[in-house]
Amino acid sequence: MNVLNLSAECYPVAKAGGLGDVVGALPKYLKGLGVNAMVVMPYYERKFVSENKFKSVYKGSSKLGYRTFDFNILKETNNVLGFELYLVKIPDLLDRPDIYSYPDESEQFIAFQLAVLEWVVATNKPVDVFHCHDHHTGLVPFLIKYSAKFNSLANKVSVFTIHNAQYQGWLGWEKLYYLPEIDGAKGGMLEWGDCINPLASAIKCCWAYTTVSPSYLEELKHHSNRLEFLFELEQQKGIGILNGIDIEVWDPSKDPMLSFNYSKTTIKANKQKNKIELCEKFGLNPEKPLITFIGRLVAEKGADKLMELIREISLRNLDEFCFLILGSGEKEIENDLKELQTYLKNYNCYIGYDEELSHKIYASADFILMPSRVEPCGLNQLYALRYGTIPIVRSTGGLKDSVIDFENQGGYGIRFDNLELMEMVLALQRAIKLYQDQKKIDQLHKLMMGLDFSWNKSANEYHQLYKRLIKIS
Numbered sequence: 001m002n003v004l005n006l007s008a009e010c011y012p013v014a015k016a017g018g019l020g021d022v023v024g025a026l027p028k029y030l031k032g033l034g035v036n037a038m039v040v041m042p043y044y045e046r047k048f049v050s051e052n053k054f055k056s057v058y059k060g061s062s063k064l065g066y067r068t069f070d071f072n073i074l075k076e077t078n079n080v081l082g083f084e085l086y087l088v089k090i091p092d093l094l095d096r097p098d099i100y101s102y103p104d105e106s107e108q109f110i111a112f113q114l115a116v117l118e119w120v121v122a123t124n125k126p127v128d129v130f131h132c133h134d135h136h137t138g139l140v141p142f143l144i145k146y147s148a149k150f151n152s153l154a155n156k157v158s159v160f161t162i163h164n165a166q167y168q169g170w171l172g173w174e175k176l177y178y179l180p181e182i183d184g185a186k187g188g189m190l191e192w193g194d195c196i197n198p199l200a201s202a203i204k205c206c207w208a209y210t211t212v213s214p215s216y217l218e219e220l221k222h223h224s225n226r227l228e229f230l231f232e233l234e235q236q237k238g239i240g241i242l243n244g245i246d247i248e249v250w251d252p253s254k255d256p257m258l259s260f261n262y263s264k265t266t267i268k269a270n271k272q273k274n275k276i277e278l279c280e281k282f283g284l285n286p287e288k289p290l291i292t293f294i295g296r297l298v299a300e301k302g303a304d305k306l307m308e309l310i311r312e313i314s315l316r317n318l319d320e321f322c323f324l325i326l327g328s329g330e331k332e333i334e335n336d337l338k339e340l341q342t343y344l345k346n347y348n349c350y351i352g353y354d355e356e357l358s359h360k361i362y363a364s365a366d367f368i369l370m371p372s373r374v375e376p377c378g379l380n381q382l383y384a385l386r387y388g389t390i391p392i393v394r395s396t397g398g399l400k401d402s403v404i405d406f407e408n409q410g411g412y413g414i415r416f417d418n419l420e421l422m423e424m425v426l427a428l429q430r431a432i433k434l435y436q437d438q439k440k441i442d443q444l445h446k447l448m449m450g451l452d453f454s455w456n457k458s459a460n461e462y463h464q465l466y467k468r469l470i471k472i473s
């Protein structure tokens with residue numbers, strides 16, 4: 001079975017968040033199940049690309065409206081990721097360092113999708129399933145079904161995974177001419193809310209869509225940035241599969257980014273050693289419980305609530321904890337968090353993206369706070385569990401599906417329901433109190449580190465889904 005994953009991100013080639021982690025890991029685990037899972041992504045001028053070997057496997061040209069563009073499909077030659085990796089290079093369009101935020105982003109991603117399909121058709125590349133991830137690749141299910149140019153792919157299975165339905169890739173109708181000739185009667189399959197909506201189009205045209213947790217599948221029917229009715233209509237095609245984690249990359253006993261590796265039996269001493277080193281670097285007291293937040297500083301993650309929360313808990317529980325933030329995102333939130341540094345001594349933040357620092361923090365912190373408004377799955381809590389760091393989460397989406405409050409049978413985390421200041425203060429106070437009971441903490445460490453959130457189970461669910469769809473294709 002040949003499955004071609006199309007994605008804007010894939011760790012370690014290029015990652016901006018959880019999408020990269022998933023696309024860098026799932027194919028590896030599918031390979032273990034006998035699936036030939038491959039990844040094709042845009043070319044980025046990045047370290048991984050310059051440090052690894054690639055060869056050109058196809059050169060072609062295509063049209064984006066009146067503009068003709070040349071493209072080059074590059075294949076990584078040493079199988080360093082454990083699966084086939086292809087990059088699409090397009091001069092002046094897909095040859096830049098950053099993944100997102102260019103003003104011609106829609107042109108970039110449309111050209112990417114067109115180039116991939118041209119290459120597959122021209123080389124007759126065996127593909128049984130096109131597995132598309134998020135809106136950047138959302139036009140593929142439509143294009144293979146309704147564009148004459150890709151007619152030979154019309155019966156191919158397409159699966160679409162929603163990592164985040166907040167962003168939908170909206171395009172004005174004036175950009176319709178970027179697409180090759182389509183069946184005019186099917187134009188409506190591109191539309192939602194008076195514009196071309198790649199995410200909505202994918203949901204309408206794919207054979208099945210998946211969400212990255214079962215709870216998120218349900219939530220989308222009620223909160224999905226105006227797609228609620230569509231999710232209600234198409235619900236028979238939807239399936240919720242909880243993300244897994246790559247336990248080779250995220251392994252505290254071998255993680256090369258840590259100064260002190262540890263297992264279930266050595267966590268007590270070595271977590272503390274990592275913590276002492278980290279706290280020294282950030283001017284924090286390693287004897288206090290260290291609470292962290294790692295992630296995009298956006299409202300979706302509840303990051304806009306952090307400043308008020310940290311101020312309030314500092315007033316109430318002065319000197320009883322330390323707080324360290326790693327993140328980047330909205331400028332206003334970044335500035336607020338930097339300002340806190342000027343008057344709180346038990347607090348620090350690093351504004352920016354730093355993969356190595358994130359590993360060090362997972363290994364050093366006692367608690368990780370995730371006050372998300374929306375969390376399709378969330379990987380941070382899964383990494384945290386593997387590193388013996390207790391998650392404090394709002395009960396939503398994948399957080400609800402993966403964290404059980406420690407006061408319940410078999411529980412290991414701290415949960416709260418609402419993004420209300422006092423509820424969050426209470427959750428942090430429960431953490432501070434729990435830290436004083438080191439016997440309980442030891443028990444929780446062992447329990448958390450013994451949990452299996454690896455991709456093994458979830459990759460099998462994707463495999464079953466592919467098999468079912470191929471059977472009816």
Ligand SMILES: Nc1ncnc2c1ncn2[C@@H]1O[C@H](COP(=O)(O)OP(=O)(O)O[C@H]2O[C@H](CO)[C@@H](O)[C@H](O)[C@H]2O)[C@@H](O)[C@H]1O
Nearest residue numbers: 017018019163212295327352353354358375376377378379
């Ligand atoms: N400043 C920083 N420096 C270093 N590392 C940083 C960082 N900011 C974030 N990260 C890392 O990026 C990843 C974020 O993963 P999430 O699952 O929380 O994120 P995201 O919202 O991007 O993904 C979306 O897709 C994923 C995958 O499906 C879903 O789990 C999620 O709910 C959904 O919103 C983690 O590996 C984290 O450590």
